[in-house]
Amino acid sequence: xxxxxPFASLALSMMLASGAALADTKxxxxxxxxxxxxxxxxRESMNDKAKTYPEGVQLQFEDARADVVKQLSQVENxxxxxxxxxxxxxxxxxxxxxxxxxAVKAGIPLVYVNRRPDDTNLPPGVATVASNDLExxxxxxxxxxxxxxxxxxxxxxxxxxxxxxxxxxxxxxxxVLAKYPDIxxxxxxxxIWLRDKGMTLTNDWITQGRKFDAVVSNNDEMAIGAAxxxxxxxxxxxxxxxxxxxxxxxxxxxxxKGEMAISVFQDAKGQAYGSxxxxxxxxxxxxVEQAVWVPFQLITQENAKDFK
Numbered sequence: 001x002x003x004x005x006p007f008a009s010l011a012l013s014m015m016l017a018s019g020a021a022l023a024d025t026k027x028x029x030x031x032x033x034x035x036x037x038x039x040x041x042x043r044e045s046m047n048d049k050a051k052t053y054p055e056g057v058q059l060q061f062e063d064a065r066a067d068v069v070k071q072l073s074q075v076e077n078x079x080x081x082x083x084x085x086x087x088x089x090x091x092x093x094x095x096x097x098x099x100x101x102x103a104v105k106a107g108i109p110l111v112y113v114n115r116r117p118d119d120t121n122l123p124p125g126v127a128t129v130a131s132n133d134l135e136x137x138x139x140x141x142x143x144x145x146x147x148x149x150x151x152x153x154x155x156x157x158x159x160x161x162x163x164x165x166x167x168x169x170x171x172x173x174x175x176v177l178a179k180y181p182d183i184x185x186x187x188x189x190x191x192i193w194l195r196d197k198g199m200t201l202t203n204d205w206i207t208q209g210r211k212f213d214a215v216v217s218n219n220d221e222m223a224i225g226a227a228x229x230x231x232x233x234x235x236x237x238x239x240x241x242x243x244x245x246x247x248x249x250x251x252x253x254x255x256x257k258g259e260m261a262i263s264v265f266q267d268a269k270g271q272a273y274g275s276x277x278x279x280x281x282x283x284x285x286x287x288v289e290q291a292v293w294v295p296f297q298l299i300t301q302e303n304a305k306d307f308k
Contacts, residue, residue, distance in 0.1 A: 038221075085108060088113070095162075109282035111282070130294070153185075157202075198229075
């Protein structure tokens with residue numbers, strides 16, 4: 001027995017050391033909501049990226065359920081747990097000040113992913129990984145303006161009004177429209193990113209007898225909803241041009257089938273990998289860019305297969 005004890009102690013020490021390595025880095029992640037299609041891909045890709053780190057990275061995901069107060073509480077809980085870093089996909093891009101202040105005061109690195117705070121003057125120890133939403137609006141509207149020959153009527157499906165992705169994508173649309181006085185906005189309403197809301201709004205406009213040549217949607221889900229409403233009303237696919245943003249698998253399929261004219265690819269994997277890489281560099285005291293931009297790409301029927 002005397003000979004067994006040192007061996008047992010050594011084995012126990014090795015197991016404990018191994019266990020410590022597996023849980024070496026803990027990152028708290030607060031997502032604005034789990035049931036958003038695009039954010040699901042983002043979350044899954046973050047998890048995939050974390051698994052590639054040999055030192056062991058544990059991501060603790062929390063669902064803020066589109067509640068600003070709940071999200072702040074989640075961040076405060078991460079801080080009390082003494083996590084190594086925090087990643088936040090903000091519920092409201094205008095309400096991130098308290099989150100930033102709490103993380104900075106605690107000395108915990110913070111990365112905002114996918115949605116950049118309205119306050120872009122962020123302090124040291126805070127970074128963002130996102131795509132420039134203005135570009136997405138410009139890309140989709142310029143394509144439609146060319147296809148429409150610079151004239152006609154459009155409707156705009158807005159995302160969540162508390163989100164600056166909605167503001168900036170729509171700003172990009174209107175920036176292009178400023179060059180085309182013969183393209184008029186007939187309707188502009190929020191479908192809060194949801195397929196069924198996009199379908200309901202489009203159906204309402206059809207029922208009201210409104211005529212429009214294109215639907216410009218802030219995301220793919222609402223765009224797909226619009227396509228479903230038009231199809232249900234007997235409108236031949238392609239008659240009304242529909243543009244989305246995100247390049248989700250459903251969005252890409254809709255473009256391939258001609259149900260949508262285009263989508264603008266927002267790289268969920270690129271944003272996810274970028275956020276995990278950035279926060280790991282911050283944990284390890286390595287230099288990082290405070291604003292990491294992941295570019296958008298246009299998806300058409302011709303190149304849709306490249307985005308599958």
